[in-house]
């Protein structure tokens with residue numbers, strides 16, 4: 001007898017339990033959903049072998065969803081259950097491409113036979129369709145730790161509960177926040193992110209709540225804050241542990257009252273946003289150290305989600321690595337495979353930068369590895385280099401490729417430049433210029449903000465602007481570049 005993964009959708013808990021128990025006894029892996037929203041979450045996590053769905057569900061008509069499901073996944077068999085027992089339901093089930101239709105009450109043997117037939121059809125179906133579907137999942141990973149994360153996501157997509165995501169840098173916190181938004185009821189409205197660590201402290205409140213014209217020096221026009229921009233959607237407060245105390249007090253008041261006023265304004269605006277916050281710091285510890293308001297912590301920590309470090313879910317490394325190689329190939333880089341020993345080497349590494357580091361390394365391997373198949377030695381060499389590489393450009397093939405090709409060009413056109421002892425200053429100078437220009441542009445030519453973002457002090461930035469001949473107002477070089 002075939003066994004497979006079965007997703008049972010019914011709002012009646014008793015039916016879910018009975019059907020799930022009987023299918024599990026027959027050796028199948030069963031997941032359940034009580035609503036269409038939960039069905040969507042389960043499908044995003046993993047496409048099952050068979051779906052069994054009721055017709056009347058609290059948030060919509062199951063047959064309409066089945067129509068879309070069979071259109072999107074023609075190889076996925078769907079068995080429809082219905083208590084309506086009308087001919088038209090049976091006919092409609094057939095029209096929407098259901099594999100079988102069972103009127104309620106049904107007997108479990110009939111269901112079991114239908115599942116067997118469905119699995120036999122599924123297993124005869126071409127596998128490309130299934131693999132392709134898997135690639136569209138927003139979050140990769142099947143480890144028990146990630147299953148816990150998926151369960152929490154499934155619990156929060158049909159409500160507006162505030163979610164606090166914790167985890168080391170690069171573990172996927174923003175991806176989870178986006179998944180909650182994209183799968184939830186607010187998906188048609190904006191997802192707006194704001195990173196507390198990237199904004200100067202004195203500007204955080206104006207960024208969040210907006211400001212009126214003349215509210216402070218430089219406020220030349222009214223500006224909508226992130227709360228207003230995210231209206232109807234989700235506001236993602238990233239690095240919430242870095243929020244200054246005064247802003248915390250204001251945020252708490254907004255969360256309590258559901259309203260806010262702009263900086264320098266008298267108008268009250270309703271805050272229609274779902275809040276998802278994230279932190280890579282231990283908020284409870286910040287609370288005990290007096291750096292984070294306890295009452296705000298409890299307001300945010302309604303549904304906690306903890307993303308495990310990658311080294312705590314090594315069984316996901318292979319899946320993620322292949323996913324990133326596929327992504328690199330889709331973006332035009334050479335398509336690469338991993339030798340089994342290379343996967344072991346990846347699994348044995350500690351990944352201090354978590355999934356982001358793995359993504360960077362795989363992109364780099366796609367560019368640099370000579371053969372179509374990446375072997376363990378190449379991985380070890382790359383990981384050794386990664387451990388000592390400066391983090392800012394780590395794994396960015398754009399910059400790496402640009403520097404290499406610059407050196408090759410100098411070697412061709414100006415070979416003396418490679419030997420005259422000034423190469424370091426010259427290349428660093430060339431990298432520094434676009435870096436500074438880009439950061440000035442990103443921060444509206446505001447030198448203070450650009451300097452903070454770069455992690456240098458403002459005077460140092462001024463000196464570099466002088467030295468590199470960058471016009472501090474326009475942010476562009478005053479002299480034509482010598483390239």
Ligand SMILES: Nc1ncnc2c1ncn2[C@@H]1O[C@H](COP(=O)(O)OP(=O)(O)OP(=O)(O)O)[C@@H](O)[C@H]1O
Nearest residue numbers: 139140141168169170171172173174175280355356
């Ligand atoms: N489970 C996953 N599946 C696929 N991609 C992932 C997964 N987790 C993380 N990534 C990818 O890794 C990178 C880092 O993820 P993300 O920005 O969400 O991490 P983060 O925890 O918010 O990091 P930080 O704290 O530094 O802001 C992104 O490119 C993201 O798409």
